[in-house]
Amino acid sequence: MAHNQANQVDEILKDLQNTPGFKAYIILNSDGIVIRHTMDSNDNAVQHAHHITELYNDSVAQIKGLFDHPEDSRVENVRMRTKNYEMIVSSVNSYTLAVFQEDTA
Numbered sequence: 001m002a003h004n005q006a007n008q009v010d011e012i013l014k015d016l017q018n019t020p021g022f023k024a025y026i027i028l029n030s031d032g033i034v035i036r037h038t039m040d041s042n043d044n045a046v047q048h049a050h051h052i053t054e055l056y057n058d059s060v061a062q063i064k065g066l067f068d069h070p071e072d073s074r075v076e077n078v079r080m081r082t083k084n085y086e087m088i089v090s091s092v093n094s095y096t097l098a099v100f101q102e103d104t105a
Contacts, residue, residue: 021102023085028053030094052098055080056089 016022017038026045027036032053037045060075067073077090081103089098 016099019101021104023100023102025100026052026098028096028098032096035095048098052087052089052096056091056096 013025013036016025024038024040025036026034026039026049028049029035032049034042034045034049039045039048056075056078059078063075064070064073075091077088079086079088081087084103086101086103087098088101089096091097
């Protein structure tokens with residue numbers, strides 16, 4: 001069963017990398033440790049992971065402060081755009097996926 005799930009993850013990541021505009025991805029565990037990436041170096045991936053973890057956790061905390069009901073404050077993803085790229089961060093269970101793509105605007 002776990003082998004099948006690993007194959008599904010590999011297929012999804014392969015499809016993701018074939019998406020026009022794709023630049024890189026980072027997968028983090030619940031401790032913010034990089035477990036997989038396509039960045040240009042491990043040091044760069046670790047540095048991004050640190051900032052992504054802080055950004056995501058701060059975003060979740062701020063959103064919780066905006067809404068009265070917990071079900072209204074569930075963060076599904078955080079999306080940011082700069083001049084050069086767009087970053088989408090999504091956390092599911094104990095894993096976080098950050099995807100970087102070219103800005104299409």
